[in-house]
Amino acid sequence: MPLFETVLVANRGEIACRVIRTLRALGIRSVAVYSDADAGARHVLEADQAVRIGPAAAALSYLNIEAIIAACKATGADAVHPGYGFLSENQAFARALEEAGLVFIGPRVHALNVMGDKIRSKNHVSGFDVPVVPGIAESGLTDEDLIEAAGQVGYPLLIKPSAGGGGKGMHAVERAEDLSESLKTARRVAASAFGDDTLFLERLIRTPRHIEVQVLADSYGNVIHLGERECSLQRRHQKVIEEAPSALLDEATRARIGEAACNAARSVDYVGAGTVEFLVSDDAPDEFFFMEMNTRLQVEHPVTEMVTGVDLVEWQVRIAAGEKLTLAQDDVVLTGHAVEARVYAEDAEAGFLPSAGTVVDLAEPQGEGIRVDSALLPGLEISPTYDPMLSKVIAWAPSRSEALDRLNSALARTRIAGLRTNVEYLRLLINDDDVRAGRLDTTMIERKLPHLAFRTASDAEIAAAAVVLAGHSTGGGAASPWHSRDGWRIGGVHAATPVQLQVGNTSPQTVFLTRDGARSVVALNDNRYEVDWLVDGEGNGTGRAVVDGVTLDARFAPNGSTLWLTDAGWSQPVRMLSREEVLQTQLASIARTDGAADPEVRSPMPGTVITVNVADGDSVAEGQVLVSVEAMKMEHQLTATVSGTVAITLSPGDLVSANQVVARIHPVPSGEAEDPAAGTVPTEQEEPQS
Template sequence: MTTITKVLVANRGEIAVRIIRTLRSLGIRSVAVFSDADADAVHVRLADEAVRLGPAPAAQSYLSIERVLDAARQTGAEAVHPGFGFLAENAAFASACAEAGIVFIGPSPEAIEIMGDKISAKRTVEARGVPTVPGLARAGLTDAELIAGAAGVGFPVLIKPSAGGGGKGMHVVEEEAQLRAAVAAARREAAASFGDDTLFLERYVTTPRHIEVQVIADSHGNVVHLGERECSLQRRHQKVVEEAPSPLLDAATRARIGAAACETARSVGYVGAGTVEFIVPADRPDEFFFMEMNTRLQVEHPVTELITGLDLVEQQLRIAAGEALPFRQQDVRLNGHAIEVRVYAEDPQAGFLPTGGRVERVVHPSGPGIRVDTSLEDGLDVSTDYDPMLAKLIAWAPNREEALRRLVDAIAETAIFGFETNLTFLKLLLERPEFIAGELDTGLIARVFEHLPFAETSERTFAEAALVMHAQPTDTTATGPTGPTGPWARADGWRLGPAAPSAFDLETSARRERVRVWASPLRVAVGDGEPRAATVALDEGRATVGIGGLGRSFPFAAGSGGVWLRTDADAVLVREHRATYGADRTADASPTLTSPLPGTVVMVAVDEGAHVEVGDAIVAVEAMKMEHVLRATVGGTVRLTVAAGDQVARGGVVATIEREDA
């Protein structure tokens, strides 16, 4: 047995906060680590001690094995919990911890290494009788071998990096003509994300469902599974919604897939909490194929905790200390249903581009069965240096229907002011008939996205914003002893004679309206509409507004040159319109390509002065672990303004194209 009194959490954000809270409940001291970007983060303040690792780039902070171990030695931490991401599945880090005499709260380096290489993982589990997807998987496959072997695997084919996970570098190829470009992109993305560009092929299972099984094993030979999670709702191979148990599996299949997951863990002598992921054809739910094993805690572990009543972080700590599991397979009971959504800093209507920025205000939901895993707080700066996930909202109930209702209500109650998020997208997705019926597959989001009814900003929203602006307190007195006082000091257009309305020229990202507000009696009119009786009361960040006899209460926050408010559909920024002058009259002759997000230029596809046609790739920009290719909008001659490795701001110019007919 090993006594653990202090644990260093080698991670950040919501998972660091979640781990620290369990440590605190067990009376174990916690050590946080942070980069310069996270110096004021919640996990830093919540921990008993905190150590700076280095600058914001992960390679110089959270991914530096030497700096993390130095922090552990400096603080006397006996153990390190890696969370998920960063060094969580790094066999070299697990080995370095062992060499330093520090307990790594996770499996052995050997298990991480075998399962971290998808090719060796497939061979290992196949030897134990676990079914795998047909494909072409061996080390050192060249581009030519991959292209030549694709026909034998069968189209559509899935190109996958052997290292890493999270969907990065994965490409579905429908026909042979697309192969060469897809293989090149997959190589580049795999090398950038994992430092290893080894690729292999699998047959792409049409209408696949992504089912994963939570396993947990101790050092005494006990291995159990804690049921499965349905993770089929994905975009770009990244999970969006997870639930437990899966609405697809029956009891017999659940037992079989659970046994296969346990056998997978045994094949590498696994110790700790891990997840075995399977692909299940939607039209043949009794079949399943091993996909990979994640040798760490998963983002979606809360849904398993809610239906089993177990704290998986606590179990990890006890196993790491040498304790035996206090239960066996027959003791595991699955109670009720839990659903989780991942809240991202991204704009779904702009192709899910990462956003980020300053959090003006955050409002978290509450209520029966609601759990929020988050590190968000007012004033937090959300950096594009890291993954765009902000929080997880989880709902539990005795049945799936009630869990879904609770979660939809929780999303509607949540407000994040400061930048675009995917909250509205999540709510619309959960309200789709396919999700309600449990008819899911990994391609569902791509098929239904354009049919999701994103609402446009209504006239009422503009009226509410104007009333909130009108009601916000202002300093109406002079600060100097000789300055004007009373009505002469007002800055709101007060004048002698008949009352005149205050005019607000407001805009959102997609609409502009002029709103008039009369003070006495309070009335409001949008555009050329007739004035309507209104009421407004502000109380600690919440507004209660009535217009024409219809009222509602909602959170709001001032910032970004206007007012953020929570509508029935979304968090919306309504700001005062600012006219712009001097429009670029040469735009037709020399179109500019600007980056839609802040990030790093990871590829320049053309040379300076090259001729390009419409749609040709010019540069690729990476941010928040996602790569975005910017393409020519007109044909002509390229004039580059960036090079590979350059940092670009959102809206920054990366190239101009001189049209040949200009």
């Protein structure tokens, strides 16, 4: 049976690149779609043809069903691969493709309908020999209904939205008196994120492990599983590290959970690749409970491919084209161990705030047992518009410990300069003693994070960076005094030039620069460093400094004022403050007493204003939420730093840059009463991973 001639990939980033790779191997012509923000993206360059489908906003491009179908017709596509996220589980999209005579490389609408609703899916599979978590899951339950039923469910319990996923809107409740407020918050988040505020309750499983099973099913009733994946290392219900197989399960439990997953797939006549997710208590590893079925490919599918040798995207395409599975359950053999780390554009030290910027230097690892699924390119601009995942680094080895070692080495060889990433954090995580021992659960990261020791730039590195930045700011050419070797000094023999540097997330610090013959001399924290500096004569944004026998290669961001230091997965921006910034800092310090809060409220990240909770001139209390900003599918709420009168001019939809002042507060004079209407600070919410 012939496969398709042309397949359109209705997605972006690393998943689009990964699907295009298999299409090319199968000899199928690929079509990419892109928004204005992705015109120079890697998936656009790798496809055989690319079609613009709209502006940057996903709702006007990647979620625009009409635009995608029009692109199919314009390019002669036979089928559409949806990737994951976006429209991959959208029933309306699947129906629209069918009506247009296009093949959806995914399950049938019936499976999307049943499994797309957590309440419906849980009630459905319970009748097909699939164990479910005790709880109450019915449509149309009010808060009063849920509060009344909570006693039978038992505490602690978990509030879950019926629509959506990725942990958004989920709330653990330990005590009955906290349930009412938690339900209100969960409904608000669910309505905002999914357009559906239906909630249900489940018993909270202590020390839970998240284990999922990969299934494949064809149109002829054949269903197999390809083993399980351990996905317990999560932060805010978002997976960070995944591995296959799980170190927890024995062969008997592996067979039982695999059969339960197949039963779930059979219950909806599933077709294609899918994943059935289970909760397993670490205290009772032979017990497992159905959570949900993801009716699509998963971010973490490469670890299954690495241990089985099966290309899941290839089988998605073959099954959608009408082929039968040639694999039987007995043909599936798990060989060795694979571990995947998700590389995100985020600042782990600053509470995992999203990071944006331009990739000015890039190195991705290669070698035996190493696979990288990536969307990165040198010069690529990472905007705050989409999901923060940049790439995935996957390592395979004969044993789990060897796979973790290989992954650690591969992450150490990963260099991404131009924006903050979580690579250093990933290395710290996989080298934790409990992780190495396989003692995992879904709450581990929250417990471990406060104790992780992130690297900081050394004084010698800061000194070298100061010299490179100073040279770059003067032009860096042969005529530059910083390039001169005649013994020139700023301000004469005894004078030194103070330079204010912002290093990473630390407070600005002052260094003093002079020249001593061929070398620059830097005074910092009562230490003296002699630095040799060489500038790249090609003017491509690089610099090199030698201090204490260590060579520092540096790469500038496009604005020329920020220098990026990288080493073994660690990266750090160093910026020389302008005179205006130094003056503003000094004036702000004078304007308030020592230890007082800054009356200026700044956005910690670039993004889009989602809500404005106050009006210009309102009285606000310290801690009251003023503005919500969204970037890379994370919502961050900015609160009043002091009580007083707020000055604000923002509106929903406005774009803000990192460190931009979004509000100013005229503090309440000493002795006056504060506004009693202080608002509580809702917790930061994160969008599910695409």
